[in-house]
Amino acid sequence: MTRTPAGLRTQVAHGVLRITIDRPARMNAVDLATMTALGATLLGAHTRPQVRVIVLTGAGTAFCTGADLAAAAAAGGNEAPPQVAMDRANEVVRAIVDSPLPVISQVNGPAAGVGAAIALAADLIYAADSAYLLLPFTSIGLMPDGGTSAMVAAAMGRVRAMELALLGARLPATEAAAAGLITAAVPAAQLADRVDQVAARLAAGPRRALQLTKAAINAATLVPLDDALDREKTGQVELLTGADFFEGMTAMLTHRTPRFDND
Numbered sequence: 001m002t003r004t005p006a007g008l009r010t011q012v013a014h015g016v017l018r019i020t021i022d023r024p025a026r027m028n029a030v031d032l033a034t035m036t037a038l039g040a041t042l043l044g045a046h047t048r049p050q051v052r053v054i055v056l057t058g059a060g061t062a063f064c065t066g067a068d069l070a071a072a073a074a075a076g077g078n079e080a081p082p083q084v085a086m087d088r089a090n091e092v093v094r095a096i097v098d099s100p101l102p103v104i105s106q107v108n109g110p111a112a113g114v115g116a117a118i119a120l121a122a123d124l125i126y127a128a129d130s131a132y133l134l135l136p137f138t139s140i141g142l143m144p145d146g147g148t149s150a151m152v153a154a155a156m157g158r159v160r161a162m163e164l165a166l167l168g169a170r171l172p173a174t175e176a177a178a179a180g181l182i183t184a185a186v187p188a189a190q191l192a193d194r195v196d197q198v199a200a201r202l203a204a205g206p207r208r209a210l211q212l213t214k215a216a217i218n219a220a221t222l223v224p225l226d227d228a229l230d231r232e233k234t235g236q237v238e239l240l241t242g243a244d245f246f247e248g249m250t251a252m253l254t255h256r257t258p259r260f261d262n263d
Contacts (some may be wrong), residue, residue, distance in 0.1 A: 042092065
């Protein structure tokens with residue numbers, strides 16, 4: 001097992017590369033260093049001949065609760081220019097979708113913000129029945145990113161996607177599975193075993209056939225993804241430099257209700 005300074009743990013066994021976001025004290029919220037390391041790890045995975053499958057999960061009780069706004073605030077908002085932060089997040093999503101290897105999300109707990117995007121970009125998504133998905137962007141003056149504006153609508157339809165995105169409604173894993181947004185909701189105690197079984201089956205499968213199958217289905221169903229990532233980047237860069245985000249982030253970090261200026 002390898003742990004990086006950026007807060008990732010990786011382990012390869014029986015053809016499976018397990019990548020764990022390992023920042024449990026922050027509920028696996030990711031700062032720029034973690035996002036950058038995650039993208040690099042995903043991009044390099046297919047060059048390792050022993051790796052046949054990738055599993056993404058989080059340490060502790062969360063999968064990933066989005067961008068680490070506390071880290072950004074501690075850096076005085078200067079952790080990275082908004083364009084760079086968006087590029088790193090988009091690179092992770094594209095690395096998952098474009099990987100020639102099957103990617104499984106093991107959603108062991110909350111997946112929020114860009115954490116939800118990372119989970120949903122995978123080819124197979126298994127979640128603990130106690131987990132949930134959350135797109136809380138508008139509550140802090142932002143918009144959905146990481147391709148979620150396309151992925152959620154494609155799976156659940158426009159009206160339900162609007163509810164999740166505009167109202168920041170929490171979506172329990174059981175409802176996400178029923179709506180076809182994730183593969184299955186599994187009793188929490190059985191989640192790891194279920195993912196291990198699926199990963200072992202894929203690792204023993206025909207590598208090229210799996211690669212071409214993944215590419216064909218993604219090409220047919222994720223046509224809007226590139227455009228969505230571009231739109232989200234443009235909009236989010238604007239919002240990240242606006243007064244509403246500053247108010248929303250400050251309110252969140254100080255545990256009060258935000259007061260947005262709607263004049």
